[in-house]
Amino acid sequence: MSGTLVQTLNVVHGLIVLSMPIVMVGLVNRTKSLWTGRKGPALLQSGWDLWRLLHKRPVYSTASTPLFRAGAWIVLGASLLAALIAPVLGDLAPLRFARDFIVFVYALALARLFLMLCALDVGSSFEGMGAAREASFTAYVEPALLLLIGSAAVATGQTDFSGLIGQWHRTAAFGWLVLPVLAVLFVLLQAEAARVPVDDPATHLELTMVHEVMVLDHSGPELAAMQYACALKMSLYAGLIAALLNPYDPRIDAPACVLASLAIMAGVAIAVGCIESLVARLRMRHVPAYLMLASLGAALCLGATAWLARSA
Amino acid sequence: MARAFGIVFLGGPRDARVAAPTEVSRWMLLPMGVHALGVVVLGVLPVLGFTLVRGATALALAALPATGTDVLQPMADALTRIGWICGALAAVVGAGLWARERLARGPTAPRRATSPTWACGYGAPNPRMQYTGASFSSDFAARFGAVMVNLRRQKAPLGYFPTDSYLITDCVDAVERRLFSVIQHGDASAGELSGRLHEDDPRIAFAAALIALALMSALVVLAGGPLP
Numbered sequence: 001m002s003g004t005l006v007q008t009l010n011v012v013h014g015l016i017v018l019s020m021p022i023v024m025v026g027l028v029n030r031t032k033s034l035w036t037g038r039k040g041p042a043l044l045q046s047g048w049d050l051w052r053l054l055h056k057r058p059v060y061s062t063a064s065t066p067l068f069r070a071g072a073w074i075v076l077g078a079s080l081l082a083a084l085i086a087p088v089l090g091d092l093a094p095l096r097f098a099r100d101f102i103v104f105v106y107a108l109a110l111a112r113l114f115l116m117l118c119a120l121d122v123g124s125s126f127e128g129m130g131a132a133r134e135a136s137f138t139a140y141v142e143p144a145l146l147l148l149i150g151s152a153a154v155a156t157g158q159t160d161f162s163g164l165i166g167q168w169h170r171t172a173a174f175g176w177l178v179l180p181v182l183a184v185l186f187v188l189l190q191a192e193a194a195r196v197p198v199d200d201p202a203t204h205l206e207l208t209m210v211h212e213v214m215v216l217d218h219s220g221p222e223l224a225a226m227q228y229a230c231a232l233k234m235s236l237y238a239g240l241i242a243a244l245l246n247p248y249d250p251r252i253d254a255p256a257c258v259l260a261s262l263a264i265m266a267g268v269a270i271a272v273g274c275i276e277s278l279v280a281r282l283r284m285r286h287v288p289a290y291l292m293l294a295s296l297g298a299a300l301c302l303g304a305t306a307w308l309a310r311s312a
Numbered sequence: 313m314a315r316a317f318g319i320v321f322l323g324g325p326r327d328a329r330v331a332a333p334t335e336v337s338r339w340m341l342l343p344m345g346v347h348a349l350g351v352v353v354l355g356v357l358p359v360l361g362f363t364l365v366r367g368a369t370a371l372a373l374a375a376l377p378a379t380g381t382d383v384l385q386p387m388a389d390a391l392t393r394i395g396w397i398c399g400a401l402a403a404v405v406g407a408g409l410w411a412r413e414r415l416a417r418g419p420t421a422p423r424r425a426t427s428p429t430w431a432c433g434y435g436a437p438n439p440r441m442q443y444t445g446a447s448f449s450s451d452f453a454a455r456f457g458a459v460m461v462n463l464r465r466q467k468a469p470l471g472y473f474p475t476d477s478y479l480i481t482d483c484v485d486a487v488e489r490r491l492f493s494v495i496q497h498g499d500a501s502a503g504e505l506s507g508r509l510h511e512d513d514p515r516i517a518f519a520a521a522l523i524a525l526a527l528m529s530a531l532v533v534l535a536g537g538p539l540p
Contacts, residue, residue, distance in 0.1 A: 057424070057425060058424060058425070059424075059425040059426065059427055059430075060424060060425070060426050060427075061426070061427065061428065061429040061430065062426050062427065062428055062429075063428075063429050069409075070405070070409055073405055073408055073409055073412075074405050077401055077404055077405040077408070078401065081397070081401050095397070097390070097393055098386070098390060099390055102394075103394055103397060107401075122429045123429055124429045124430075128447075129447070132447040132448050135448040136448060136449075136451045136452055139452050140452075216430060217429060217430050221412070288451060288452075288455060292455075
């Protein structure tokens, strides 16, 4: 494969990563509107909302420190770093090296840490409660991601994240594992991007919020950074699903690979919208069990992969 | 109960005559800052931490049967690459914040506004407020109580003039316990040794410090490998 094609695909990866958060949020909102019999907002409405927020004057809490002002941008920067490592177009990613999945996991953890620190920094009891819930849910979610990466490593023998996810579908055992792997990735998406049934981005009651309560004191450009980072995480996991399912090899048929990834990501957004329209948000005490199911599913995937690899 | 909660967790003063809460002095913040700086430096540049233990690890690996492959160099390369990425991330975020601060100070930039914490709930934070980690972990501990052994010792206050009371909880971590037991043994030995020494004699203290310094220097030198 020529270096020019790789560089072009890396640029396309960057464009997808930067644009799809806005498109995916638009697709989710449009799907939810259609389910309720409305036309709904324009697909790029969230982009205009972000643009409007960027031009607003921020209001900071008198209790906040410089950490609060920097936090939103660190969350955004860490999420962008994770998006550069996560594959979207098959087994390609702009940032790719041995054991880079550890950096991916820690970049997401860094974003989460600063999200929680910002929530604690303003001294609001409700935002502290949201941070506590985020920390608690993280303890259930992270094992699922690491176990899934372990399964991919056993199946493919690769050491970099894009190779692990992008080449998994070429293994013989993938047909047996595709559904549980997709289910685990979908639950991870719901947890990381604060979507129903784990969280409800449309709720107006602080007692039931998780992500939204942590950004209650953010405004203007900082709120835009937080909201974009949250949408970025959704498109990041949708990109992982796209890389997993994409039947085209970017080295052979690059345009088809790009179109297939975009279509799969759009499908994931529509699926998120359908679930949010048809399923109620889980009661808070049932969320850990839901997230633990993802970890259990990932552990079963790891065991099954090891067993299938041994028997092959 | 509400009053006790307010005093303990929300920092509400028991008495109006109590001095207004303020942040602690910079001398008390300095050690925390040094620790935080060390954590950030080792986190952003993990290869520095690896360099500290590389010599000792090479000594341990030399005792094993030779495999013919250098396992340390790839690790150092990966950590160096991670350090570059972390440094680049810090530089990008730092540059973005700097640019934002510059733009915010421009003549046409809107003035920043401040207001009390907006979110509802208790909105009067002060330096006496205490955060507890219980809410982060209680749900997790409740679900995994069977495998997370939590030792709890308590003595409740009794009577009108209660004597000492305490509550000690310890979630047993086998790995952590093994790590810290070595330090505890060393600390106990040092304490026993210092008890035998006459602390009021500066000559003995000086000699003990000199011996400790020589021992540490020898260990550092030997960590780089056998002497030629």
